[in-house]
Amino acid sequence: MAILKVDxxxxxxxKTEVLRGVSFxxxxxxxxxxxxxxxxxxxxxLRCINALETATSGKITIGQETFFDSSNPNxxxxxxxxxxxxxxxxxxxxxxxxPQYTALENVMLAPKLxxxxxxxxxxxxxEILEEIYEHAVALLERVGLSDRLNNYPCELSGGQQQRxxxxxxxxxxxxxxxxxxxxxxxxxxxxxxxLKVIRELAKSxxxxxxxxxxxxxxxxxxxxxxxxxxxxIEADIPASELSENTNSKKLRAFLGNIEx
Amino acid sequence: xxxxxTAGQIFKALLEGFWVNLExxxxxxxxxxxxxxxxxxxxxxxxxxxxxxxxxxxQILRIISKFAPIxxxxxxxVWIIRGTPLMLQLFVVYYGPGLLFQTxxxxxxxxxxxxxxxxxxxxxxxxxxxGIEGISKGQYEACQVLGMTKSQTFFKVVLMQVVKxxxxxxxxxxxxxxKDTSLARVVSGVTEILHGAYNYTRMGLIWPLFSxxxxxxxFNGILTLLFGYIEKKLDYYKx
Numbered sequence: 001m002a003i004l005k006v007d008x009x010x011x012x013x014x015k016t017e018v019l020r021g022v023s024f025x026x027x028x029x030x031x032x033x034x035x036x037x038x039x040x041x042x043x044x045x046l047r048c049i050n051a052l053e054t055a056t057s058g059k060i061t062i063g064q065e066t067f068f069d070s071s072n073p074n075x076x077x078x079x080x081x082x083x084x085x086x087x088x089x090x091x092x093x094x095x096x097x098x099p100q101y102t103a104l105e106n107v108m109l110a111p112k113l114x115x116x117x118x119x120x121x122x123x124x125x126x127e128i129l130e131e132i133y134e135h136a137v138a139l140l141e142r143v144g145l146s147d148r149l150n151n152y153p154c155e156l157s158g159g160q161q162q163r164x165x166x167x168x169x170x171x172x173x174x175x176x177x178x179x180x181x182x183x184x185x186x187x188x189x190x191x192x193x194x195l196k197v198i199r200e201l202a203k204s205x206x207x208x209x210x211x212x213x214x215x216x217x218x219x220x221x222x223x224x225x226x227x228x229x230x231x232x233i234e235a236d237i238p239a240s241e242l243s244e245n246t247n248s249k250k251l252r253a254f255l256g257n258i259e260x
Numbered sequence: 261x262x263x264x265x266t267a268g269q270i271f272k273a274l275l276e277g278f279w280v281n282l283e284x285x286x287x288x289x290x291x292x293x294x295x296x297x298x299x300x301x302x303x304x305x306x307x308x309x310x311x312x313x314x315x316x317x318x319q320i321l322r323i324i325s326k327f328a329p330i331x332x333x334x335x336x337x338v339w340i341i342r343g344t345p346l347m348l349q350l351f352v353v354y355y356g357p358g359l360l361f362q363t364x365x366x367x368x369x370x371x372x373x374x375x376x377x378x379x380x381x382x383x384x385x386x387x388x389x390x391g392i393e394g395i396s397k398g399q400y401e402a403c404q405v406l407g408m409t410k411s412q413t414f415f416k417v418v419l420m421q422v423v424k425x426x427x428x429x430x431x432x433x434x435x436x437x438x439k440d441t442s443l444a445r446v447v448s449g450v451t452e453i454l455h456g457a458y459n460y461t462r463m464g465l466i467w468p469l470f471s472x473x474x475x476x477x478x479f480n481g482i483l484t485l486l487f488g489y490i491e492k493k494l495d496y497y498k499x
Contacts, residue, residue, distance in 0.1 A: 052401055082407055090405040096398035099499035100420045109416060110406035154498040172406065 002061075003028040003207055004049070004176055009058035011044055011231075018044045019055065020231040026176075026224070029205040033218035033239070036228035037254065042211045045228070046180050049209075050090045051081060062087045063175055086114075089174030093181040095161040097153040103164045104149040107136040107171050114172070139167040143197045159190030163197055170206075177201070179210040195221075215258065218242065227251045270460060270468050277453035278475045281441040283369075284452070288376040288437060295377060296384025302334030303389055334385075341382035347443055350375045354447045368449035376444075380437060387429045391422040424494045431487035435480050442472075 002025040011019040018041045026032050034042045047053040048068075049060055057070035067084035069075050097106050111132045115121055121128060140149055143163035153161050162182055169177055179198065183191040195217050201208060202221045212218050218225055219242045227235040227248065235248035244255055265273070305328060313325035341349070354371035358364030365371045395418050403413035445455040453472045460468040 050405055052404065085405060085407040088405065092398060092402065094398055096396075096402035098399065098402070098417050099497045100417075100424070110408060113408060113412050113416065152497040168406070 001028075002026060003030075003063060004209075005059075005061040006045075006049065007059035007061075009045065009048060009060070010056045011041075011048055011053065012056050018231050019048065019058075022058075022228075022231070022233055024226060024233060024236060026207070026209070028175075028207055030224065031202045031206075031208045031210070031222045032224050032226060033210045033212055033222040034226045034228060035212065035215065035218055035254075036234075040228040041231040042228050043180055046090070046178050046209065046211055050088045050178055051084050052090075086172055087175045089169035089172060089177040091162070091165050091169050091177070091179045091182050093184050095153070095158070095165045095185075097161055097164055097168070099153050102150045102152055103140060103145060103156065103160075103167075104133075104136055106153070106164055107139055107168045108132055110168070111135070111171050136167070136171060139170050140164070142170075142200070143167050144193070157190060158186045159193045162186065162190075162194045166194075166197055166201075176207045176209060179208065179212070181211055181213065183212070183214060215242070215255070227254065229254070270465070271471075273456050274453055274468060274472060274475065277451055277456040278472075278479075280369075280444070280450060280452040281438070281475075282479075284372060284376055284441040284444050285438055287373050288380050288441075289434065291373075291377045292380035292384055295381035297388055299334055299338065299381055299385035300388035300392060302330050303338060303385060304392065305330035305334070307331070338382045338385060341379055342386075346375070346379050346440060347446055349379055350443060350446050353378075368447045372444045372447050372450055376437075376440075380433070383433055384430070387426050387433065388422065390429075391426040392418065394425060395421055421499075427487060427491050427494065431483070434487075435483060438480055438483065439476055442476075 005025040007023050009019050009022040010017070020041075022041070022045055024032075034045065036042050044053060048055040048058075051067070055068060055070065058068070059066060059070070060068040062084065065080070065083065065087075066075065067080060067087075097103075098109065101109060112129070115128050115132060118128070137146070137149065140146060143166055145160060145163055145167070148156060148160060148164075153164070156164065166177075166182075182198070183194050186194060191214070195214065198208070198210065198217075199221055210218065210222065219239050222239040225235070225237055225239050225242050226233050227237075227250070229250055235246065235251040237246060237248070237251075241247075242255075244252060246252055246255075307330050308325065308328050310325045310327055313321040316322055316325065350372065353375040354365060354368065399417060399421070400413060403417055408416070442452060442454045444450045444452045445458075453475060454469075457469040457472045460466075
């Protein structure tokens with residue numbers, strides 16, 4: 001049973017077609033990396049799957065539920081969109097932490113707001129908040145920031161901010177965690193500390209989709225690699241086959257260009 | 261006031277006059293801030309009832325499809341209010357109903373307050389709009405992917421950042437407001453501080469008029485310290 005299924009996704013901005021029929025699916029616990037040149041549609045694909053953009057046509061299913069189907073526009077409701085958002089977690093290239101909150105508050109904000117909607121919130125308020133707090137502390141510990149709980153984003157390095165962002169995305173226990181070029185704004189040293197966290201997540205079988213330019217990392221951490229060019233998937237291969245000898249001519253050319 | 265008022269009596273009269281200025285100030289501030297927020301939402305409104313003609317082949321229909329009534333109305337309103345003198349607005353609000361509809365204002369103070377609230381709400385709305393539009397798209401997207409609702413996004417994430425960004429321009433406007441309250445004297449029956457002090461010049465006394473300046477200076481001094489304190493309080497984070 002696939003955890004994510006994308007069918008024939010198209011997306012245009014005005015007259016520019018960015019996605020031209022993208023289909024793939026992935027299993028629970030799988031780690032998938034999406035590579036390709038800038039402008040190939042990777043980020044747009046991620047944004048469509050995360051409901052930040054509305055695809056022009058196609059179908060998106062996560063777990064058991066189809067959240068987007070252009071042939072059935074009545075499918076989407078406010079409630080289903082909310083479930084859609086909550087089943088995905090997204091880590092942005094530019095972190096997008098909330099500057100007025102500490103690392104811990106950034107991680108706890110969304111779970112707290114969500115908990116208020118629970119019917120038993122009033123009765124068990126103390127326990128629920130305690131649980132959220134402990135979960136948040138544990139997550140920040142997991143990304144190696146237990147000594148930075150009460151620091152504001154402006155007091156953290158880029159790598160630390162991105163790790164807070166990962167903890168924040170994990171706090172809602174999404175079915176799939178997406179990364180949009182998570183290390184593109186970081187220097188090589190900070191990149192490594194973020195990649196280390198992602199590696200740890202992969203080890204613990206977190207379902208992840210990673211848009212990245214780090215080829216070596218993609219090969220190491222992923223089970224599968226999708227190569228995109230001009231809005232279509234040109235290669236969908238096991239990560240171990242990501243080499244200059246791969247079958248796809250276009251992927252070979254891409255790898256040749258970036259390594260040459 | 262007596263034939264030869266003592267300095268103490270004059271000072272007391274000035275103080276009573278300044279109390280009127282403070283009333284205008286406080287009510288304007290309390291009402292113009294929420295109204296300013298509402299107007300700023302109006303001028304950012306993306307409501308386009310004819311959006312369906314967006315992709316029409318006819319260029320005229322495409323232009324018509326951009327018609328955004330709420331935004332148009334609020335921006336025109338802001339343009340008129342910011343583009344005309346506050347003194348003119350005071351006259352229009354105070355004399356307008358009486359001359360046009362034979363229903364004059366019973367209370368001159370109400371007319372003054374209405375004119376001030378509308379005027380300052382228009383200015384505030386532009387400051388808030390700048391503050392809200394300056395928040396990066398990434399903040400909204402981060403909220404969205406965390407499943408937060410629009411109102412949670414605004415109140416829990418955006419508002420605090422808008423407050424921080426708008427404190428410097430707002431303190432500027434608020435200090436101007438303190439001084440503008442002296443314009444209330446153009447509506448007869450509102451005896452704010454300058455109105456009273458001006459009457460003493462007819463008795464040959466100039467110092468009461470000069471000393472009104474001290475009241476404004478003192479009050480604005482307090483406000484300056486207060487805003488400095490708030491700015492410092494909000495300095496715990498950047499961005």
